[in-house]
Amino acid sequence: MREIHVVQRDNRHLYEKYFDPYFRLRHDIYVKQRKWMALDRPDGREIDQFDTEDAVYLFCLDGGQLIGAMRALPTVQPTLMSDIFPYLSLRGPVHRADVYELSRIFVIPERRGEHAGPRIEMLLLTAIMEYGISIGLTGFSIVLESWWLPRFERCGWRAHPLGLPQMIDGMSVLAVLVDCDETTWKSLCRQIGLTNPTLTWHGLTGLNRQILPDISLLHSLTVQPVR
Amino acid sequence: MKELEPYWGRRALDFVEAIEASKTAANVISQFEKVINELGFHAYIMAGIPMSGQSLAELTIANGWPVEWFELYNRENLHLVDPVPKHCFNSLNPFEWKDVAYDRERDRQAHGVMMRARDFGLCEGFCIPIHYDDGIGAVSIAGERPYLDTQTRGALHLMGVFTHGRMRALSRPGVATSGRRLSGVEAEVLRWAARGKTAWETGQILGISERNVRWHIEEAQRKLMTNNKTATVATAIVNREILI
Numbered sequence: 008m009r010e011i012h013v014v015q016r017d018n019r020h021l022y023e024k025y026f027d028p029y030f031r032l033r034h035d036i037y038v039k040q041r042k043w044m045a046l047d048r049p050d051g052r053e054i055d056q057f058d059t060e061d062a063v064y065l066f067c068l069d070g071g072q073l074i075g076a077m078r079a080l081p082t083v084q085p086t087l088m089s090d091i092f093p094y095l096s097l098r099g100p101v102h103r104a105d106v107y108e109l110s111r112i113f114v115i116p117e118r119r120g121e122h123a124g125p126r127i128e129m130l131l132l133t134a135i136m137e138y139g140i141s142i143g144l145t146g147f148s149i150v151l152e153s154w155w156l157p158r159f160e161r162c163g164w165r166a167h168p169l170g171l172p173q174m175i176d177g178m179s180v181l182a183v184l185v186d187c188d189e190t191t192w193k194s195l196c197r198q199i200g201l202t203n204p205t206l207t208w209h210g211l212t213g214l215n216r217q218i219l220p221d222i223s224l225l226h227s228l229t230v231q232p233v234r
Numbered sequence: 235m236k237e238l239e240p241y242w243g244r245r246a247l248d249f250v251e252a253i254e255a256s257k258t259a260a261n262v263i264s265q266f267e268k269v270i271n272e273l274g275f276h277a278y279i280m281a282g283i284p285m286s287g288q289s290l291a292e293l294t295i296a297n298g299w300p301v302e303w304f305e306l307y308n309r310e311n312l313h314l315v316d317p318v319p320k321h322c323f324n325s326l327n328p329f330e331w332k333d334v335a336y337d338r339e340r341d342r343q344a345h346g347v348m349m350r351a352r353d354f355g356l357c358e359g360f361c362i363p364i365h366y367d368d369g370i371g372a373v374s375i376a377g378e379r380p381y382l383d384t385q386t387r388g389a390l391h392l393m394g395v396f397t398h399g400r401m402r403a404l405s406r407p408g409v410a411t412s413g414r415r416l417s418g419v420e421a422e423v424l425r426w427a428a429r430g431k432t433a434w435e436t437g438q439i440l441g442i443s444e445r446n447v448r449w450h451i452e453e454a455q456r457k458l459m460t461n462n463k464t465a466t467v468a469t470a471i472v473n474r475e476i477l478i
Contacts, residue, residue, distance in 0.1 A: 097240050097243050097244065097247065152326070153326075153327070153391065153395065154326040154327075154363075154365050156395050156396075156399065157364045157365065157366060157371075157395065157398070157399060158365075158366065158367070160399035160402070160403065161366060161402075167250070167251075167254075168246070168247060168250055168392055168396070169247075170243055170247070171242070171243045171246060171385065171388035171389055171391075171392055172388050172391050172392055173384075173388060174327070177327075178326070178327065179326070179327045179328065179391065181392070
């Protein structure tokens with residue numbers, strides 16, 4: 008059973024055991040596989056200056072194993088865009104209380120492109136919209152590799168470019184602002200057949216959350232062809 | 235990392251904003267033609283990369299190639315030997331045609347395509363691969379002596395990707411558009427019919443009865459005011475209620 012958990016300052020103590028594997032996975036994926044050597048650390052963990060107590064993580068867990076994750080940072084604080092890639096945004100880095108910056112979006116290699124049930128990538132992209140709506144965000148800023156753009160377009164994420172793509176370490180990268188709204192969330196839920204919100208908010212009862220729109224009837228009319 | 239003089243940066247951002255607000259494919263493509271013209275490009279194509287058995291023509295989203303070149307290319311299936319679409323499989327980043335390596339001596343056919351393209355004024359080109367999970371497309375633009383530098387390459391990349399995305403979005407039946415009248419099941423059944431499946435086969439595929447499939451086709455027929463299955467499928471495709 009795949010669950011997506013919101014992990015932040017107030018409930019991090021409940022997820023301590025996942026953080027070591029989490030940072031090691033990041034090292035495997037970003038340093039060993041993707042060769043982002045600037046992130047290399049001798050201890051085999053990829054932890055950067057943005058992994059602060061204000062960072063929010065979505066952990067996708069399946070049977071106690073971490074199989075995917077993403078990180079969201081409040082843009083009123085330092086972000087990748089403001090501190091590392093300011094030149095990617097022509098109008099300057101985004102600093103807004105209603106926008107979080109997403110980074111380190113990944114699914115472990117053995118669980119990519121699965122055909123049983125919704126794809127984990129799609130599940131994460133849907134879950135972060137649910138998170139954004141729940142806490143009253145209107146957008147996400149992201150510094151990403153440009154080849155992601157058609158995928159966003161296809162799944163219904165509306166991305167607005169903030170500057171020109173530029174080559175960084177041999178890869179075209181750009182900064183975008185993605186709309187976070189109910190329409191996008193509902194359209195994603197419809198595509199992957201979700202009829203209920205997906206997020207688990209263990210130990211976050213103190214958090215003030217917006218009410219989500221009803222999606223229970225979204226999927227009743229579509230039939231997926233059997234593969 | 236050096237700061238880029240932002241003229242083409244601003245132009246590209248304004249362009250993307252404008253086409254996102256455009257409501258028709260014709261309007262989007264005319265803005266695209268205009269802007270690439272300014273940079274010395276007079277020809278473009280946006281298409282899926284043909285896999286075995288497919289032709290370029292059936293995968294073309296927007297065709298701005300010289301008519302004769304497009305015809306020649308399709309007639310002779312030049313995509314089979316053209317090194318540019320091949321290179322899209324190996325590159326996530328945009329590239330210039332001249333940077334595509336092929337062996338001039340051993341791969342005469344590849345060299346032949348590049349030389350024949352020149353006859354139509356497609357001398358220098360820039361290609362933006364578009365990668366999806368289940369297929370690869372490209373936006374390829376060319377001219378005689380286009381203006382390509384770090385900044386214009388970035389601008390063309392951005393404008394190309396967004397034009398391609400917008401063209402696709404406009405050709406897709408939107409969930410929000412009220413034009414769609416078929417239910418999800420009806421559209422699904424017609425999609426299988428369009429691929430040549432019988433009612434029985436469609437029933438097997440979707441796990442519903444043959445009778446049920448026929449009923450959905452009847453319903454679609456009633457809604458589209460057609461009088462047989464072929465006409466219903468054809469009408470649904472033309473109205474973009476189904477995409478195949």
